[in-house]
Amino acid sequence: MKQAWRELGTLMATTMFVYTVFMRLLPPPLRDRIRRHTRKIIHYLYPYIRITFHEFTGENYFMRSEAYTAIQTYLSQHSSKLASRLKAEEAKSSSNTNSPLIFSMDDNEEIEDEFQGIKIKWVSNKITQKTGSFSWHPEEKRYYKLTLHRCYRDIIIGSYLNHVLEEARAIEMKSRELKLYANSKTKWSHIVFEHPARFETLAMDPKKKEEMVKDLVKFKKGKEYYKKVGKAWKRGYLLYGPPGTGKSTMVAAMANFMNYDVYDLELTAVKDNSELRKLLINTASKSIIVIEDIDCSLDLTGQRKKKKKNGKSDAREEGKGAVKRSDGEEDEKGSKVTLSGLLNIIDGIWSACGGEKIMIFTTNFVEKLDPALIRRGRMDKHIELSYCRYEAFKILAKNYLDLEYHNLFPTIEKLLEMTNMTPADVAENLMPKSLDEGVDTCLCNLVQALEKSKQDSNKVEINEKGEVQSTRE
Numbered sequence: 001m002k003q004a005w006r007e008l009g010t011l012m013a014t015t016m017f018v019y020t021v022f023m024r025l026l027p028p029p030l031r032d033r034i035r036r037h038t039r040k041i042i043h044y045l046y047p048y049i050r051i052t053f054h055e056f057t058g059e060n061y062f063m064r065s066e067a068y069t070a071i072q073t074y075l076s077q078h079s080s081k082l083a084s085r086l087k088a089e090e091a092k093s094s095s096n097t098n099s100p101l102i103f104s105m106d107d108n109e110e111i112e113d114e115f116q117g118i119k120i121k122w123v124s125n126k127i128t129q130k131t132g133s134f135s136w137h138p139e140e141k142r143y144y145k146l147t148l149h150r151c152y153r154d155i156i157i158g159s160y161l162n163h164v165l166e167e168a169r170a171i172e173m174k175s176r177e178l179k180l181y182a183n184s185k186t187k188w189s190h191i192v193f194e195h196p197a198r199f200e201t202l203a204m205d206p207k208k209k210e211e212m213v214k215d216l217v218k219f220k221k222g223k224e225y226y227k228k229v230g231k232a233w234k235r236g237y238l239l240y241g242p243p244g245t246g247k248s249t250m251v252a253a254m255a256n257f258m259n260y261d262v263y264d265l266e267l268t269a270v271k272d273n274s275e276l277r278k279l280l281i282n283t284a285s286k287s288i289i290v291i292e293d294i295d296c297s298l299d300l301t302g303q304r305k306k307k308k309k310n311g312k313s314d315a316r317e318e319g320k321g322a323v324k325r326s327d328g329e330e331d332e333k334g335s336k337v338t339l340s341g342l343l344n345i346i347d348g349i350w351s352a353c354g355g356e357k358i359m360i361f362t363t364n365f366v367e368k369l370d371p372a373l374i375r376r377g378r379m380d381k382h383i384e385l386s387y388c389r390y391e392a393f394k395i396l397a398k399n400y401l402d403l404e405y406h407n408l409f410p411t412i413e414k415l416l417e418m419t420n421m422t423p424a425d426v427a428e429n430l431m432p433k434s435l436d437e438g439v440d441t442c443l444c445n446l447v448q449a450l451e452k453s454k455q456d457s458n459k460v461e462i463n464e465k466g467e468v469q470s471t472r473e
């Protein structure tokens with residue numbers, strides 16, 4: 001058998017040699033004709049098409065091909081099951097995949113994929129460049145080669161390759177690192193977004209939570225719907241409620257749930273409307289743009305102007321707004337972003353660029369916002385995050401103490417109805433302060449805190465009644 005193969009090899013090499021010498025001796029027109037006929041014969045005998053995707057493209061092979069990367073991602077999904085030789089790489093630490101390793105086909109390995117009943121062969125290969133000469137591009141050029149029967153050419157080029165790219169995009173979306181962007185001047189800078197908040201651990205009314213999750217799912221799957229109704233694929237949420245009720249936590253939970261980047265827009269750092277437009281144009285799709293404490297960020301409300309005229313300051317605002325906007329300073333150094341500017345940018349044509357964007361405003365004082373800013377269409381959904389009640393408490397007890405039920409739960413339920421304690425305060429009381437503190441101690445701490453809060457609020461009520469009576473007298 002070995003002898004037969006050796007003879008066949010020699011025969012082929014001789015044939016190729018004779019063919020090459022023969023072709024060189026022929027006059028060019030005749031040579032071209034023979035070449036054409038030879039190609040036809042090969043085409044008849046070998047009915048397959050091959051498509052090659054190189055890792056580096058461009059004039060000097062500097063650019064990594066996006067198609068190559070997408071194919072690599074797509075095939076890595078199949079290779080761990082189908083290929084016998086694999087390459088393993090460490091996954092990104094913050095990627096959402098469960099496995100710490102990512103597998104891909106090793107060099108010179110092949111796997112067979114199937115699409116609409118058609119078998120497609122993928123081979124991963126590499127060309128090794130001659131060493132010794134100085135060169136910028138990599139010495140090993142990798143490529144994927146796809147082989148298919150020519151009768152499937154249209155399906156493969158038309159649908160299969162699109163399918164590969166879309167699947168790869170979906171896989172990348174799942175495993176990508178989320179980013180948290182912050183603005184400085186007209187630029188965004190980012191860090192990796194790694195917030196552990198999830199809807200499961202968010203303490204709020206379960207019905208409201210479910211409604212919120214359904215709304216987000218509908219938005220995510222709404223590409224065709226938004227196109228049909230002729231609306232830009234974006235949605236606005238207004239989160240309002242007292243400090244410590246979980247507004248910022250909810251933004252983080254939304255980003256994790258949707259797998260979107262977060263753009264934390266600090267309006268006080270934006271010089272004027274045109275700078276704001278530039279910043280917003282530079283946000284990518286699949287992102288959440290959040291403006292925290294919108295009532296404190298800028299002079300966006302009618303009430304605020306009145307307040308300034310009167311020269312009085314609102315005690316409730318001092319915690320947040322006053323720091324950013326000390327009187328007098330604001331006009332010279334501060335932001336000139338106006339309400340109308342912000343509204344124009346939210347509604348403007350640009351806002352549809354990229355699509356799939358969520359805008360969130362958070363505030364402690366919803367009643368202070370200009371109705372134009374929060375009307376439906378701009379802020380489509382208004383969500384109130386409120387003081388902690390029993391349903392929300394149960395979620396916190398599960399999160400912090402891994403507790404489904406305890407004898408103190410009915411007492412806590414009653415006390416929560418009678419007081420206004422924020423989930424942040426409840427959570428703080430539930431957290432063990434030392435290694436010796438167990439479930440009972442934490443719950444007793446909470447009961448004590450709730451009783452104190454109840455007494456304090458009773459005192460305030462009595463004082464208020466007293467003041468009312470004395471003013472009547």
Ligand SMILES: Nc1ncnc2c1ncn2[C@@H]1O[C@H](COP(=O)(O)OP(=O)(O)OP(=O)(O)O)[C@@H](O)[C@H]1O
Nearest residue numbers: 201202203204242243244245246247248249423424
């Ligand atoms: N609903 C909640 N569910 C779970 N944890 C919560 C909730 N609300 C508050 N917390 C806890 O309290 C902390 C403060 O909450 P968060 O920053 O989300 O409040 P906020 O409503 O944004 O407050 P502010 O109005 O002051 O910005 C969070 O780190 C979280 O641990």
Ligand SMILES: [Mg+2]
Nearest residue numbers: 247248292362
């Ligand atoms: Mg907040």
